[in-house]
Amino acid sequence: MKNMEKIIINGGRRLTGEVTITGAKNAALGILPATVLASDKFLIENLPDIQDIRNYISIMKKLGAKIRKTSKGLSIDTTAIADCTSDEIADESTKMRASYYLLGALLGRNGFVELPPPGGCDIGARPIDQHIKGFEALGAKVDVKGSIKIESPNGLNGTNIYMDVVSVGATINIMLAAVKAKGLTVIENAAKEPHVVDIANFLNLMGASVKGAGTDVIRIMGVEELHGCEYSVVPDQITAGTYMIAAAATKGDVLIKNVIPPHLDSITAKLIEMGADVSVDEDDNIRVVGREYIKPCNVKTLPYPGFPTDLQQPMGLIMCLANGVSSITESIFENRFRYVTELQKMGANVRVNGNTAVFTGPSELYGTKIQATDLRAGAAMILAGLVAKGTTEITNLKYIDRGYENIEENFRNLGADIKRVDS
Numbered sequence: 001m002k003n004m005e006k007i008i009i010n011g012g013r014r015l016t017g018e019v020t021i022t023g024a025k026n027a028a029l030g031i032l033p034a035t036v037l038a039s040d041k042f043l044i045e046n047l048p049d050i051q052d053i054r055n056y057i058s059i060m061k062k063l064g065a066k067i068r069k070t071s072k073g074l075s076i077d078t079t080a081i082a083d084c085t086s087d088e089i090a091d092e093s094t095k096m097r098a099s100y101y102l103l104g105a106l107l108g109r110n111g112f113v114e115l116p117p118p119g120g121c122d123i124g125a126r127p128i129d130q131h132i133k134g135f136e137a138l139g140a141k142v143d144v145k146g147s148i149k150i151e152s153p154n155g156l157n158g159t160n161i162y163m164d165v166v167s168v169g170a171t172i173n174i175m176l177a178a179v180k181a182k183g184l185t186v187i188e189n190a191a192k193e194p195h196v197v198d199i200a201n202f203l204n205l206m207g208a209s210v211k212g213a214g215t216d217v218i219r220i221m222g223v224e225e226l227h228g229c230e231y232s233v234v235p236d237q238i239t240a241g242t243y244m245i246a247a248a249a250t251k252g253d254v255l256i257k258n259v260i261p262p263h264l265d266s267i268t269a270k271l272i273e274m275g276a277d278v279s280v281d282e283d284d285n286i287r288v289v290g291r292e293y294i295k296p297c298n299v300k301t302l303p304y305p306g307f308p309t310d311l312q313q314p315m316g317l318i319m320c321l322a323n324g325v326s327s328i329t330e331s332i333f334e335n336r337f338r339y340v341t342e343l344q345k346m347g348a349n350v351r352v353n354g355n356t357a358v359f360t361g362p363s364e365l366y367g368t369k370i371q372a373t374d375l376r377a378g379a380a381m382i383l384a385g386l387v388a389k390g391t392t393e394i395t396n397l398k399y400i401d402r403g404y405e406n407i408e409e410n411f412r413n414l415g416a417d418i419k420r421v422d423s
């Protein structure tokens with residue numbers, strides 16, 4: 001993507017038709033580093049074609065992995081993984097959060113790792129103290145001075161780790177480090193997101209013994225060797241939820257394919273509360289039919305199975321259109337309301353007070369120049385452009401491109417007037 005690209009939307013069209021969801025970004029970003037735990041060959045299917053994955057592939061190549069696209073998926077050979085300096089991969093690592101999974105994975109493989117601090121969207125302080133606490137509990141020595149350096153020359157030893165906060169990243173990172181540790185590791189107060197389960201399933205297919213993923217206690221019995229496998233990444237519930245909200249917000253009728261409906265229960269419940277029809281067909285596709293009259297509702301973001309923080313921004317957009325007062329309480333990240341300023345430029349009546357945003361609707365939104373302030377804010381801006389009167393111009397597309405494959409094409413296929421131009 002070039003820096004000066006922008007998305008232009010002429011709003012006001014009902015979305016109708018079908019969209020097929022790709023593999024989950026946040027699962028794929030754990031699966032790629034997990035492959036370094038073996039010296040073997042893998043075939044990973046259903047990877048999303050997004051910037052974060054392209055970045056990860058670039059890091060893995062610098063580490064020595066042989067990677068090639070095939071008609072079935074991505075073929076990865078980790079036989080020749082070597083060390084590389086933190087500087088060599090700094091550019092890619094600092095552009096995304098999930099580079100931190102190489103801490104657990106390379107520690108598990110080599111007993112040593114040094115990486116730059118992770119990047120990712122600027123949505124809060126995002127400390128990694130729980131990751132470090134986990135590595136130290138397993139017996140590693142951690143040194144954070146600029147880069148993050150972790151050593152365990154005598155291997156890692158399984159233990160009990162109680163997480164002080166429910167953290168997706170720390171849960172996955174500790175799983176990655178613990179699969180080859182000696183003995184049993186128990187993670188208590190673990191995150192239960194579908195991508196945690198997907199990565200555990202992947203590790204088990206590699207020969208690991210991970211039990212309880214999807215509950216808040218995960219038990220990992222260390223094994224000596226792991227091996228390659230073929231795997232298909234779970235569908236992305238955040239992308240699916242984004243299209244569900246888009247269908248309801250444009251009062252459209254959209255069939256969303258390649259989803260796991262129970263992963264979408266929290267968003268389905270809220271859209272039904274707002275008056276949309278949401279149904280699941282015999283092939284497990286979800287159909288969302290939006291209604292003219294949108295009812296207000298209240299949402300609090302929570303760890304899974306609660307309402308995901310990654311969908312609160314698209315949810316904020318539909319709340320602008322609801323007839324009455326709606327609210328969102330963001331309980332995971334302290335800086336996830338920056339998109340509100342952009343919605344206000346379009347005419348939205350929104351007030352933010354601490355970690356709660358109050359939307360008084362219905363607001364008529366008007367197209368104007370807005371920017372993506374982070375990844376999910378970017379998705380909300382596209383949805384805002386789809387419902388606004390007139391023309392919306394969105395800049396800062398690098399965020400959107402981190403996580404959504406073919407987003408303009410998908411919306412165009414659903415009837416939207418949307419294009420990307422190089423200004």
Ligand SMILES: CC(=O)N[C@H]1[C@@H](OP(=O)(O)OP(=O)(O)OC[C@H]2O[C@@H](n3ccc(=O)[nH]c3=O)[C@H](O)[C@@H]2O)O[C@H](CO)[C@@H](O)[C@@H]1O
Nearest residue numbers: 026097098126127128129130131165167168169170310332
């Ligand atoms: C690459 C990836 O998968 N990113 C997702 C991951 O981010 P990420 O892994 O950063 O999110 P976490 O689940 O770790 O964060 C949850 C909360 O715990 C706090 N915390 C986390 C770790 C730690 O060591 N100490 C600590 O205090 C965070 O500041 C936050 O308040 O989960 C988030 C919550 O579902 C999602 O929004 C992100 O899309």
Ligand SMILES: C=C(OP(=O)(O)O)C(=O)O
Nearest residue numbers: 097098120121310375376
């Ligand atoms: C916040 C997100 O990503 P990251 O953790 O990679 O910044 C996200 O996917 O919404």
